[in-house]
Structure formats: C-alpha cells, structure tokens
Amino acid sequence: MSNNPNTTTTAAAAAGATLAGGEAIAQTMPKLGPLSTASPGPGDYSGGAVDFTRLGIKSEETFGNFGCNVFKENPNTPDWTTANAYFERDVHNVDLRMSDGRELRCWAFGDPLKAPGRAIFPSPTIRVQEGDLVHVKLESSKGSHTIHHHGIEPTTMNDGVGHVSMEVTGSYIYQYQARHAGTYFYHCHKNTVTHFEMGLYGLLIVDPKPDAAGKVAAYSGGPYYDVEQVWVLDDMDPRWHEITNIDHDVGLCGDDGGLNIFEPKYFLITGTPTRPNVPTEAQKIVAAPGKKILIRLLNASYSVLQVKIHGLEAKVISVDGHSLNKPWNSWMTIAPGTAFHMPSAQRYDLYIDTTSLANRGRTGTFKVEFEFQHWITRKVHNVGNPIYEGRAFTTITI
Structure with a gap:
C-alpha cells in the first residue's frame, strides 16, 4: 500500500x-x-x-x-x-x-x-x-x-x-x-x-x-538592488520517484532500495523543465541599463552544478546565508565566462552591477549556462543526448 x-x-x-x-x-x-x-x-x-x-x-x-x-x-x-x-x-x-x-x-x-x-x-x-x-x-x-x-x-x-x-x-x-x-x-x-x-x-x-x-539591501550594510531573481537548479531520476511513491521509507532500515544509483533524466530551473539547447525563457532576467541585479542561486540537485555567466562580471556577495563582507573576507569576483561550481544544497547570492555596461554601450543579451555533472566522474549527465543531456541555459538581457 x-x-x-x-x-x-x-x-x-x-x-x-x-x-x-x-x-x-x-x-x-x-x-x-x-x-x-x-x-x-x-x-x-x-x-x-x-x-x-x-x-x-x-x-x-x-x-x-x-x-x-x-x-x-x-x-x-x-x-x-x-x-x-x-x-x-x-x-x-x-x-x-x-x-x-x-x-x-x-x-x-x-x-x-x-x-x-x-x-x-x-x-x-x-x-x-x-x-x-x-x-x-x-x-x-x-x-x-x-x-x-x-x-x-x-x-x-x-x-x-x-x-x-x-x-x-x-x-x-x-x-x-x-x-x-x-x-x-x-x-x-x-x-x-x-x-x-x-x-x-x-x-x-x-x-x-x-x-x-x-x-x-541584500544584507545588513550590503548593496541595494533593483532586480531580484531566484534560480533553483534541480535534477530528477524518474526511477527514484517511482520507488519513493511506492515506499515512503525506502532505504531507512538498511534495505537496498537501489538508491546507490542516481541517473537523472530531467533538469529544471525554478520548477521549469529544461532542454539542453533551448533557452529557459520563463527564468530569464531583463533589467534596464544601469540597474543592479541580485540573483539568489540554490543548487537543489544531486549533481555538481557548473555555472557560466557570459559577458557579465558577477560578484559572490553571500554564501549559504552569510555575507562575505567581513574583516577576514571579501566578495568573490567571477570574470565573464568563468566557470564556478556548487555542491548540493549550496547557495550563492550573485550581484551584477550593469552601470559600467550602460556607460560603455555594451548592452545586449548574455547567456547563462548550467551543467549538471556526475559527482564521481564529473561528466555531464547523458552527454550527447539531445533531450536528456544535463545542460540548461537561460539569459540576462540588459
């Protein structure tokens, strides 16, 4: 039952x-x-x-x-x-x-x-x-x-x-x-x-x-922002869902429920299912030139999440609910197109100031790429599969 x-x-x-x-x-x-x-x-x-x-x-x-x-x-x-x-x-x-x-x-x-x-x-x-x-x-x-x-x-x-x-x-x-x-x-x-x-x-x-x-502000004494976006990245193995829907307590008593193998087929950004080569329009960001953007990023997947923001410099201002603006620490700058990685359950607060872009006339649409990587091999899940490959992307338009 x-x-x-x-x-x-x-x-x-x-x-x-x-x-x-x-x-x-x-x-x-x-x-x-x-x-x-x-x-x-x-x-x-x-x-x-x-x-x-x-x-x-x-x-x-x-x-x-x-x-x-x-x-x-x-x-x-x-x-x-x-x-x-x-x-x-x-x-x-x-x-x-x-x-x-x-x-x-x-x-x-x-x-x-x-x-x-x-x-x-x-x-x-x-x-x-x-x-x-x-x-x-x-x-x-x-x-x-x-x-x-x-x-x-x-x-x-x-x-x-x-x-x-x-x-x-x-x-x-x-x-x-x-x-x-x-x-x-x-x-x-x-x-x-x-x-x-x-x-x-x-x-x-x-x-x-x-x-x-x-x-x-983003935190006490922190920067103000004009645009806020939440990106929650998730992956799903349908076999796990079938097992758990049958047995609420699977694996709790030392039984082998088959949970040692995790093979996700589906990938989502804030509840929106994605395709590897199709932009996830529902999660895109649109901001006027000169605006400050705060992105709250949560890795809710069971994969190592790799993120690349092309064409825009981002600063990590908080990690796991605590600001980096401390006497012993400071914000982390992520150069445009530079990959960074997040384990399961980690949160980054990313801050993007578009003022310099506006001043230099470098506005446009910028790609944000996500890769869901296997914890051990670090290969992208289902690599090469046009439907189930563990890649997703959305955009930021300034």
Whole structure:
C-alpha cells in the first residue's frame, strides 16, 4: 500500500510559480518586513508542557530508533513565544510535465493560508525579516514528515531532524528566530535523500531591516538592488520517484532500495523543465541599463552544478546565508565566462552591477549556462543526448 502524501493536484501549468509577497495583514504585533510572505502570528498557545520522555532527544539512541523506528509524535512547542511571522505548510502530490511530455509524480509543501489547494513547485517561498520570531505549522495528515529550515539555528526539537526529535504525523509548530539576513531553504528531513528528491523543499529568504527610506539591501550594510531573481537548479531520476511513491521509507532500515544509483533524466530551473539547447525563457532576467541585479542561486540537485555567466562580471556577495563582507573576507569576483561550481544544497547570492555596461554601450543579451555533472566522474549527465543531456541555459538581457 502506498504511503504517498495527501491531496493529489496536477500542476503542469503551475510549474515554476512562486508566491508573491503580499502586504501584511493589520496586526498589533511587530510589523512584518516589506517583502514578507508571512501572516501575523496566531497569538499565545496554551497546549501545556512538552513530555520530553516521548521524544528521541530524551531516549536511548539505537540503530532502530534512529533509522527504522523514528519517534512519531505531535507535541506542544517548547518555550512557546508569540510570533510576528506565521506560516502553514501541508503536503501535496504534484504531477509535473517534463520536457519529453511525461508527467512525473513529485511532492511539494502547500500553503493553506495564501494558496489553499494550489500546487506550487518549488514549494512556496518563506520570506521574513531579520529579527522576526517565526512559526511554521506543519500539517502532515498522511505519512510522516518534518520541516528542517536549512541554515537556521533553532533548538533541537525545532530543527526538523526526526532522528533526534520526532517526525510529525498530525501537526507541529516549528519556532525559530531569523537572526541573519541571507538566502536559505527549507525541506523535509524525514527520509532526507528521497523526500528532497521528490520535491519537498522551498526557498527561505531573510531580509535585513529596511533603511530610513524603506529600501531593503541584500544584507545588513550590503548593496541595494533593483532586480531580484531566484534560480533553483534541480535534477530528477524518474526511477527514484517511482520507488519513493511506492515506499515512503525506502532505504531507512538498511534495505537496498537501489538508491546507490542516481541517473537523472530531467533538469529544471525554478520548477521549469529544461532542454539542453533551448533557452529557459520563463527564468530569464531583463533589467534596464544601469540597474543592479541580485540573483539568489540554490543548487537543489544531486549533481555538481557548473555555472557560466557570459559577458557579465558577477560578484559572490553571500554564501549559504552569510555575507562575505567581513574583516577576514571579501566578495568573490567571477570574470565573464568563468566557470564556478556548487555542491548540493549550496547557495550563492550573485550581484551584477550593469552601470559600467550602460556607460560603455555594451548592452545586449548574455547567456547563462548550467551543467549538471556526475559527482564521481564529473561528466555531464547523458552527454550527447539531445533531450536528456544535463545542460540548461537561460539569459540576462540588459
């Protein structure tokens, strides 16, 4: 019997969509940031004390309860504090139409508050402001899941790692404070390898507080930008999706589920399936001359990602949610056409200032190339195949 998530929704038409940041709802709690996708907090909680003896963090750790018999509970949130940024997430099936016409069964977190019943892939962005006290309620009505806010530093029970706390079978409210502006992401940390591959992830952005004029920089004390783009690179092995849709827990108990072989056939930029020699128009950037561009780049693939930006100089201003503008460090300059590489789960914030291009009259359309490389051989996946080769590109037009 399948342990698939609940609520099947076909999302071919919604592929690549993201939630737009709406205005904050009127509230008496601290004001949400100008770009926030949050709702105001739900107020105080009177669920009572947490019984820590029922959870992994207070029990003897064994191979069984770490992998096969992970604690499944729906406790109260410890040290509850009223939040000023509140989100809800549930779990959906999503059928994405790939470049060869095939519909591939994926999963995604849904947003019952802002987009009830709507399938969005990648999952809706969580966007908050530096200093916000954040609550994220997970509703997991079929099968168990968690939410791990990758790069954030909450308490152990709120970290969403089931092996050391619990997996959620009903609902749980994760609590953390967003302390550092930057680009992060969130994902299920139950059967991490497969649930991430299935698509249970979304971007998490923490903005700095706005300045006196209301402008928001890339990070506190960082540069301002005029155009923002998100590029999330992903690869998918359809065989893994077939296995995981049948067995929610494949490989967790030491069984050989065939996950030692990863052979992706499909490649995506922010939910849009790609072709190796066809530009991914949905993810292109268009900016007026003289504008500053901020690109939030996440490698959500299980490949080594190689990136080349032709004709434009880019600066890496932040890595994994932390700025490089430190006394012991500085921005990294990437010359036009120079390849750089990113492992799985890494984030780069790229900053492109087009002022000098405008001054020199060197505007135009510039190609951005992505290669998905095998971790061991470093060869491009399916090299030479006109449909399934692990290459993709989009453009930046100035």
